[in-house]
Structure formats: structure tokens, C-alpha cells
Amino acid sequence: MTPHDHHSSESHGHHHGGGRHGARQPEAFNPARAALLDDPARFEHLPPDKILELLDAPAGALVIDFGTGTGTFAIELARRRPDLRIVALDNQPAMLELLRAKPEAKSLRNLEPLLTAEVGRLAASADRILAINVLHELDDEALGQLKSLLKPGGVVLFIDWDSAIERPIGPPKDHTYTAAEARARLESLALRVEELPAMKYHFVLRARRAERA
Numbered sequence: 001m002t003p004h005d006h007h008s009s010e011s012h013g014h015h016h017g018g019g020r021h022g023a024r025q026p027e028a029f030n031p032a033r034a035a036l037l038d039d040p041a042r043f044e045h046l047p048p049d050k051i052l053e054l055l056d057a058p059a060g061a062l063v064i065d066f067g068t069g070t071g072t073f074a075i076e077l078a079r080r081r082p083d084l085r086i087v088a089l090d091n092q093p094a095m096l097e098l099l100r101a102k103p104e105a106k107s108l109r110n111l112e113p114l115l116t117a118e119v120g121r122l123a124a125s126a127d128r129i130l131a132i133n134v135l136h137e138l139d140d141e142a143l144g145q146l147k148s149l150l151k152p153g154g155v156v157l158f159i160d161w162d163s164a165i166e167r168p169i170g171p172p173k174d175h176t177y178t179a180a181e182a183r184a185r186l187e188s189l190a191l192r193v194e195e196l197p198a199m200k201y202h203f204v205l206r207a208r209r210a211e212r213a
């Protein structure tokens with residue numbers, strides 16, 4: 001991947017004052033770039049076993065992969081942990097179509113692709129939420145929705161491109177957060193946040209509802 005793989009020049013239009021208040025990245029993920037999400041080289045800097053360990057999901061848990069894209073990580077989790085129910089959530093139908101076209105989408109019984117518009121029935125029901133490379137795309141409304149999916153005592157794992165880490169790949173630094181910036185944003189929305197050791201290019205934040213503290 002080249003430094004520009006994630007953002008073509010034509011996608012750089014800033015829409016300040018538009019409908020995505022609070023999002024660090026001005027535009028939604030472009031489904032035309034979805035193939036990047038299926039690059040197996042990603043597992044070298046985002047190892048699924050490590051992510052599963054950090055997620056620490058109890059047996060039988062409901063796990064929502066928020067902003068699943070093509071389901072790259074949802075599939076890895078569902079394959080490794082047949083006891084978990086993995087809901088692969090995205091707000092772009094085009095992304096979920098790419099997930100549904102994968103053979104695993106049919107063979108893994110514990111994997112359920114779901115459109116954000118239909119997520120209301122899962123309010124307050126997630127034991128764990130995974131959000132990989134998603135926080136910088138979420139506006140305040142989406143982040144509020146993410147939070148509303150958490151069960152009391154539930155935990156969110158935010159893993160996102162770290163602006164403070166020198167990296168040859170990923171979105172431009174002004175489209176992403178440092179761990180401290182991400183943490184401040186989450187805390188301002190009444191989440192209690194714990195910073196875990198960073199990965200090669202990503203910060204890792206574990207969050208839960210502050211009112212459960």
C-alpha cells in the first residue's frame with residue numbers, strides 16, 4: 001500500500017458545517033477502496049489473535065463489529081470463537097454486500113451482517129463492541145449510537161490509526177487522532193477510558209460507560 005491508498009485527491013473535499021459533526025475524517029469511507037480492507041498484510045500490524053485477546057469476550061457474548069466494512073475482522077473472530085455471536089455492522093449497504101459475497105458469510109453460522117439502520121433491536125445488548133479504523137470516521141451521532149448498543153458492564157475496544165506514530169500507510173494524520181485526542185473525545189461523551197499499549201500503527205483504547213464506574 002502507498003501512503004495515498006486510503007484517500008484519493010478527489011476525496012479530500014472538506015465539508016465543515018456539513019452533516020458529520022465531530023468526525024475527524026471529513027468524508028465517509030469510499031466503498032471503491034474496499035479491497036484495501038481485504039489485504040492480508042493488515043494482519044501483520046493488526047493480529048486477529050491479539051485483538052481477540054484484548055476484546056476478552058466472555059463465552060456466549062454478543063460482539064458487535066461496529067463499522068465492519070467487508071467484515072475482515074468479524075470473520076476472523078467468528079471463525080476463532082464459534083461460541084460468540086458476531087454482528088457485523090455497517091451503515092453502507094455496499095460494504096455489507098461485499099461481506100455477504102464472501103464464502104465465510106454463508107459458512108459461519110455465528111456471523112450476522114447488519115445495516116446500522118436496523119440496529120435498534122440491539123440497543124443495550126452488546127457485551128463487547130469492536131471498532132477498528134472507525135473512530136476517526138464517526139460523527140457525534142454515530143458515536144452516541146455506538147454507546148447506546150452497550151449492555152450495562154459492556155466494553156468497547158477502539159483500535160485506530162495513531163496520528164502520533166510515524167507510519168507509511170493509513171489516512172493522513174489530520175484525519176486521525178492521537179490516543180490522547182481520542183481519549184478526550186470519548187471522555188467528553190461520558191465514557192470511561194483506559195489506554196492499552198499501542199500496536200505498530202494504532203492506539204488501543206478500552207472504554208465503558210462512565211455512569212457504571
Ligand SMILES: C[S@@+](CC[C@H](N)C(=O)[O-])C[C@H]1O[C@@H](n2cnc3c(N)ncnc32)[C@H](O)[C@@H]1O
Binds near residue numbers: 116
Ligand atoms: C476504514 S473502514 C474499516 C472497516 C473494518 N473495521 C476493518 O478494519 O476492516 C470503516 C468502516 O466504517 C463504516 N462506518 C462509518 N461510519 C459508520 C457508522 N456510523 N455506522 C456504521 N458503520 C460506519 C464505513 O462504512 C466503513 O465500512
